[in-house]
Amino acid sequence: MAAQTSEQGQDLGQVRIQHLEQEREQAHAYAQGQAQLKAEEPKDTSQGFDQTLALLRAKDDTSRFVGLALLKSILDSKVDCLEDSEMIRRCWAAIPAKFLDRLLRAPRNENRSKEESLSMVGLAVAVLHTFIVLFPRDLGDDEKSVGRIERLIDILAWRYPQREKIPSCPADTRTQILQILLMLTIDLAPQTHLALEVIKFAFANTPFQILQKPNVQRIVNETLSSLVSCSRDTSQRPLAFQALHDLFYIIPLNVLPPSPSWLSSIATLIRQNFLSQQGWTSVTDRKPTVLLTGSLLHIFPTEFGNLLFNGSSTSAVSQDPKPVSYLFIKLLLIDLRDDIATLQLGASSDSLPALDRIAASYDIISAFIGFLIHLLDEEDIPPDPDNEINRPSASSFAPSLLLQLHVDISEAMSLTIENLRDRLENPIYDAVNLHLIAPSRSRTTSSAPTPHDTLTISQIRTLALWLREDDNEALRKEAASITNMLLDLYGKESHQMLEFRYPVLTALEGIIKVPEGVEAFLAADGWVVLTGDLRAILTSTPSPECGRGSFARGIEIVRVLLDVVESDFVGPAKEDWMEIVELASTPSSSSPAVDDPLSPHIRRADLLIATAQLAVELLVRAPRNVHVRSMPAAGKVLHMARDVLSQEDENSGADVRVVGTSREARDGAEEVVKALQGLGIKCV
Numbered sequence: 001m002a003a004q005t006s007e008q009g010q011d012l013g014q015v016r017i018q019h020l021e022q023e024r025e026q027a028h029a030y031a032q033g034q035a036q037l038k039a040e041e042p043k044d045t046s047q048g049f050d051q052t053l054a055l056l057r058a059k060d061d062t063s064r065f066v067g068l069a070l071l072k073s074i075l076d077s078k079v080d081c082l083e084d085s086e087m088i089r090r091c092w093a094a095i096p097a098k099f100l101d102r103l104l105r106a107p108r109n110e111n112r113s114k115e116e117s118l119s120m121v122g123l124a125v126a127v128l129h130t131f132i133v134l135f136p137r138d139l140g141d142d143e144k145s146v147g148r149i150e151r152l153i154d155i156l157a158w159r160y161p162q163r164e165k166i167p168s169c170p171a172d173t174r175t176q177i178l179q180i181l182l183m184l185t186i187d188l189a190p191q192t193h194l195a196l197e198v199i200k201f202a203f204a205n206t207p208f209q210i211l212q213k214p215n216v217q218r219i220v221n222e223t224l225s226s227l228v229s230c231s232r233d234t235s236q237r238p239l240a241f242q243a244l245h246d247l248f249y250i251i252p253l254n255v256l257p258p259s260p261s262w263l264s265s266i267a268t269l270i271r272q273n274f275l276s277q278q279g280w281t282s283v284t285d286r287k288p289t290v291l292l293t294g295s296l297l298h299i300f301p302t303e304f305g306n307l308l309f310n311g312s313s314t315s316a317v318s319q320d321p322k323p324v325s326y327l328f329i330k331l332l333l334i335d336l337r338d339d340i341a342t343l344q345l346g347a348s349s350d351s352l353p354a355l356d357r358i359a360a361s362y363d364i365i366s367a368f369i370g371f372l373i374h375l376l377d378e379e380d381i382p383p384d385p386d387n388e389i390n391r392p393s394a395s396s397f398a399p400s401l402l403l404q405l406h407v408d409i410s411e412a413m414s415l416t417i418e419n420l421r422d423r424l425e426n427p428i429y430d431a432v433n434l435h436l437i438a439p440s441r442s443r444t445t446s447s448a449p450t451p452h453d454t455l456t457i458s459q460i461r462t463l464a465l466w467l468r469e470d471d472n473e474a475l476r477k478e479a480a481s482i483t484n485m486l487l488d489l490y491g492k493e494s495h496q497m498l499e500f501r502y503p504v505l506t507a508l509e510g511i512i513k514v515p516e517g518v519e520a521f522l523a524a525d526g527w528v529v530l531t532g533d534l535r536a537i538l539t540s541t542p543s544p545e546c547g548r549g550s551f552a553r554g555i556e557i558v559r560v561l562l563d564v565v566e567s568d569f570v571g572p573a574k575e576d577w578m579e580i581v582e583l584a585s586t587p588s589s590s591s592p593a594v595d596d597p598l599s600p601h602i603r604r605a606d607l608l609i610a611t612a613q614l615a616v617e618l619l620v621r622a623p624r625n626v627h628v629r630s631m632p633a634a635g636k637v638l639h640m641a642r643d644v645l646s647q648e649d650e651n652s653g654a655d656v657r658v659v660g661t662s663r664e665a666r667d668g669a670e671e672v673v674k675a676l677q678g679l680g681i682k683c684v
Helices: 002-037 045-056 061-077 079-083 085-094 097-104 114-134 137-141 149-157 171-185 193-204 213-230 237-250 263-275 283-299 301-309 324-345 355-378 399-425 454-469 473-490 501-511 515-523 526-538 544-566 575-584 600-621 624-629 631-650 663-678
Strands: none
Touching: 045 061, 045 085, 061 097, 061 114, 097 114, 097 149, 114 149, 114 171, 149 171, 149 193, 171 193, 171 213, 193 237, 213 237, 213 263, 237 263, 237 283, 263 283, 263 301, 263 324, 283 301, 283 355, 301 324, 301 355, 324 355, 324 399, 355 399, 355 454, 399 454, 399 473, 454 473, 454 501, 473 501, 473 515, 473 526, 501 515, 501 544, 515 526, 515 544, 526 544, 526 575, 526 600, 544 600, 575 600, 575 624, 575 631, 600 631, 600 663, 624 631, 631 663
16 A cells, blocks of 8 residues: 555656646747747748748647747738638648647746746737637637637636636737637527537626727627527527626626617517517526516617617517507516516425516516606607607507506506515515525514615516506505615615615605605604705715715605605694705805716705705794794705805806706705795895
């Protein structure tokens, strides 16, 4: 046994010695190759190719390295040789695959510097890029090219046993690796799941922030366009749709094309897919279509929404003359009712439907509701002959169809409220993924879904829009039962993709239209929650990062609080509500000229005046003793409103953007001044 162990140790030692000798040979070959490359390059192309082929077929790495470098130089400088396919194939066949692998995995060590290692990797990648991307496509289908995929992925992901010894490649090399991987896998992607994973991995490990944006945009657009073209084959469509959906979540929005030419094609394919029996017969078939549609509506909300929902007839692909969007939404609503019923049962995690598909279904319905709102608003606008082609039209939606959709959406929203309420009250549901947990949690403890639950935010976003836009008193009363959950989510920490505050404010706008909603809002300390956020917004330092979003949210808060104050359920204004008067007395910003009409200073002025209008309403409805105690703060509000108007007087005739306040803010300031003077308030 000891002898065997000794022999194994000797074998390992010999392997290590051989490995070190190979590294020394590579380093020596690199040094000799660099020296030899300084010699004059052959001026005759055929002579240069013959010399290069001889060097590539040599047995030592020094000659091979020189031959590879010469080959790259010739291919880069001799344009006429690009048309000689036979010569290209001979050169490709002469390159040893194992030698390429040694260059691709060349680590930095005591015999090789960082610059030398990067140069070796860069040379191998550049040669592969030249043959696979720039030359005929049939060169990229052989074992030599496909066999390099794993090595290229290792470089892109910086994945080696001795990771700290492998320097990160420059941006140009990483861009070439991305192009090589896409070229080798794009044709196989819709047929092979592994090819799709390679594409997604390549994009996920691409440092978009350091690459040249035009090059990356071109690569991204070509990749997406190729996948869309592959989707025309119905057998390849599910995998292609899934790949497109995944890529939209990986690729940053700023490198996506703004109005891609393939957008209308993918909208047509999506309509064809859900109308065909093959594309909509099972949940597995439907999922890629629903997920992709939801992704596109997030990225291109207006443009793709008009393409998908515009009321074209289905006569070209179906015998049913109803609009495509009508049938699409009907099918989604049917699915949603079944999915919610399954969620309500909560029998086991295995029986639960895919939550990402349900969330995407809600997003599609939300986009359709927004499309209908815009469509009905457009009916009141005179037609524009120059923009009639892409303008949505309600003429294809018969009143009976709109009425049926109204009934179906209201029913789905009612079931959604029930599902959200059960998830709040039932302690057996896990807050994030609805999996069963031990029922030991106290029923008095709120188990509202956390902000990480994408299904919850999709549900609330859709429900909120419908509650605000549809005058359904019964549904608003029903939604009042989840007001405490909405306010709990409002106070949660926001995440990049899960911003609950705006949809919650939209939902509250609808809920407080009924007395039951106002009662639930006050019982859940809604006034305290919203005024706390309003205070934080008004007392923060204006900045471009927080200005537009937070000040716009503040105006939404004021709108909700104003509806509460004006509700018949409330009665006289309460004394603790008069803090709004103090907030409205914050001095207005008198900053220098601003060019951006959405700058934080302008939005802050809008918010201050909106808050002042709420303060006026509170003063009007306050009891006399409360009114008297608030008069000093009200005087400051009057002073602030006059400041806004004085800015306009001093800048009469100037561009409104220079003043620092919007036209709406100055009009509101006039109303505030008149109202406060009518109440006998004097400027402090």
